[in-house]
Amino acid sequence: MTNRLEPGTVAILGADALGRRFAAAALRAGYVVILEDFRAEVIESADAELSRSVTAAPSGARLILERTVEDACREAELVIDTTVDDSELKLEIFTLLDKFARPGAVCATIAASIAIAELAAITYRPELCVGLRLESGAAAGEILTIVRARQTSEEAVRACAEFARRVEWRSRVEIEDGTSDAETAADAGA
Numbered sequence: 001m002t003n004r005l006e007p008g009t010v011a012i013l014g015a016d017a018l019g020r021r022f023a024a025a026a027l028r029a030g031y032v033v034i035l036e037d038f039r040a041e042v043i044e045s046a047d048a049e050l051s052r053s054v055t056a057a058p059s060g061a062r063l064i065l066e067r068t069v070e071d072a073c074r075e076a077e078l079v080i081d082t083t084v085d086d087s088e089l090k091l092e093i094f095t096l097l098d099k100f101a102r103p104g105a106v107c108a109t110i111a112a113s114i115a116i117a118e119l120a121a122i123t124y125r126p127e128l129c130v131g132l133r134l135e136s137g138a139a140a141g142e143i144l145t146i147v148r149a150r151q152t153s154e155e156a157v158r159a160c161a162e163f164a165r166r167v168e169w170r171s172r173v174e175i176e177d178g179t180s181d182a183e184t185a186a187d188a189g190a
Contacts, residue, residue, distance in 0.1 A: 008032055008060075010163070011076035013069055013093065014083035015039075015046035018110065018134065022080055023050055023063070025142075025167035030058035035065055036072035043067065069093060073101040078159055080132060081109040090114050091122060098123035106159045108132045116176055117149035127153035130160055131176070134169075142169040149176045 010026045012019045015037035026033045027050065035050075037043040043065050050063055066072040073079045079101055081093050090111045097107045108130045109119065120126035131147030144164040148157055157173055164171035 009034065009076045009078075011036065011066075011072045011079040013037075013072060013079065013081045015042050016082070019082040020046050020049060021134065022082060024054050025169065026163075027054045027057045027061045027063060029166040029168070030061045031166075032061065033063050034072045034076055035063060036067065036069060038067055040067070069096045070100045073097055073105065075102065076105055077102070078106045078163060079108065081107070081111070085111055085113045087111070087114040090119055094119045094122055094129070098125060104128070106130065106156045108160060110134075115149070116147055117151065120149050120151055126151040128156045130156050132160065142167075144169045144171045146171060146173045147176055148173060 009032040011034040012022050012026070013036045015023075015035050019035065019037070023033050023035050023046070035043065035046060037046065047063065047065055073096070079097055081090070083089060083093065090109060090113065093109070094107065101107060106128050107123070107125065109116070110132055111119065116129055116131040120129035123129060126149070129149065130152050133145040133147065135143045135145065144160070146157055146160045161171045161173070
């Protein structure tokens with residue numbers, strides 16, 4: 001059984017540029033990545049790009065392509081929604097995740113248009129809902145901000161921080177009201 005803090009399968013919803021960044025980093029870190037997009041041309045383009053750019057993935061890493069959220073989220077321990085930031089779309093996606101994602105799966109989104117607490121409130125798993133913000137800094141590299149709502153569990157935050165560590169991104173935790181916990185550096189050497 002997979003360690004809850006070290007998921008082996010990550011589903012990424014949305015295969016545009018941001019989804020591809022998450023997918024490439026996850027593949028390089030050895031994850032099984034399920035990449036979803038309903039648009040055939042986008043998923044095909046993402047497949048070709050990732051095949052070219054991720055040539056030295058560890059054994060066990062592989063890319064699975066899906067065309068529906070329902071199929072993409074069934075096996076993942078961590079689901080990362082990178083689709084366009086539209087509050088109605090996010091509500092629809094979290095409704096589907098609540099229904100089809102495996103029990104215990106952490107549901108993360110890049111949404112800024114709607115509060116994580118509001119998305120969490122429509123699910124039966126509010127403690128497993130988090131927000132993610134990916135920033136690029138020339139000197140600092142990639143920084144993943146984990147946005148937690150009041151009801152977000154420590155387990156969900158740790159799972160996202162572990163994802164950041166494995167993909168060699170720095171991470172920090174922010175409370176949805178805007179306050180920030182301490183920033184942590186990815187421990188690439190350990």
